[in-house]
Amino acid sequence: AQSVTQLGSHVSVSEGALVLLRCNYSSSVPPYLFWYVQYPNQGLQLLLKYTSAATLVKGINGFEAEFKKSETSFHLTKPSAHMSDAAEYFCAVTRPGGYQKVTFGTGTKLQVIP
Amino acid sequence: NAGVTQTPKFQVLKTGQSMTLQCAQDMNHNSMYWYRQDPGMGLRLIYYSASEGTTDKGEVPNGYNVSRLNKREFSLRLESAAPSQTSVYFCASRDLSRGTNTEAFFGQGTRLTVV
Numbered sequence: 001a002q003s004v005t006q007l008g009s010h011v012s013v014s015e016g017a018l019v020l021l022r023c024n025y026s027s028s029v030p031p032y033l034f035w036y037v038q039y040p041n042q043g044l045q046l047l048l049k050y051t052s053a054a055t056l057v058k059g060i061n062g063f064e065a066e067f068k069k070s071e072t073s074f075h076l077t078k079p080s081a082h083m084s085d086a087a088e089y090f091c092a093v094t095r096p097g098g099y100q101k102v103t104f105g106t107g108t109k110l111q112v113i114p
Numbered sequence: 115n116a117g118v119t120q121t122p123k124f125q126v127l128k129t130g131q132s133m134t135l136q137c138a139q140d141m142n143h144n145s146m147y148w149y150r151q152d153p154g155m156g157l158r159l160i161y162y163s164a165s166e167g168t169t170d171k172g173e174v175p176n177g178y179n180v181s182r183l184n185k186r187e188f189s190l191r192l193e194s195a196a197p198s199q200t201s202v203y204f205c206a207s208r209d210l211s212r213g214t215n216t217e218a219f220f221g222q223g224t225r226l227t228v229v
Binding site for chain 1: 118145147149154155156157158159162164170172204206208210217218220221222223
């Protein structure tokens with residue numbers, strides 16, 4: 001079985017402050033991990049993905065995430081929040097070997113305060 | 115580049131009515147998925163199709179049926195809509211020919227209200 005847990009359904013940060021969105025995974029085999037962003041009334045777009053090649057993954061819009069096996073975590077960070085970062089963020093997990101299912105977390109809504 | 119296209123974008127149904135949500139992708143992906151999104155529950159998998167002619171249940175299949183019409187199209191049918199099926203429905207596709215670390219591409223969603 002595989003799952004992801006996102007801590008905090010709502011996170012508020014000031015414009016220019018650090019963004020930290022938390023994701024912990026559970027998987028019986030080494031996972032593949034993703035972060036997606038959803039803007040209001042839109043579908044999900046990929047921010048970044050962990051492919052086992054490097055533990056620190058850089059994505060679009062200045063976001064990055066670090067895979068930590070010892071902590072079973074894949075937290076999303078951005079050094080300086082921008083108003084345009086306000087959206088909902090989803091962590092997701094799948095498995096290697098042709099596994100079809102992708103399991104999503106419950107999402108974290110990011111509010112950026114001017 | 116259309117990507118994944120869903121129709122309709124919005125729909126209001128009365129309890130007991132039926133409808134089909136359409137999804138088409140132009141990326142030549144083998145795998146296609148239907149998810150529903152509800153507040154506080156993230157995305158939950160309804161059905162998926164690993165290839166043309168095959169479909170499998172996800173975690174919340176009750177009340178739904180699917181058809182993989184061809185490689186491009188994957189439709190979701192509600193035979194007798196219930197208020198509990200009020201949700202936002204997303205179709206997605208993936209290319210697993212390059213390994214399972216490939217991301218899913220999503221449509222814009224269908225907002226369904228059952229009254």
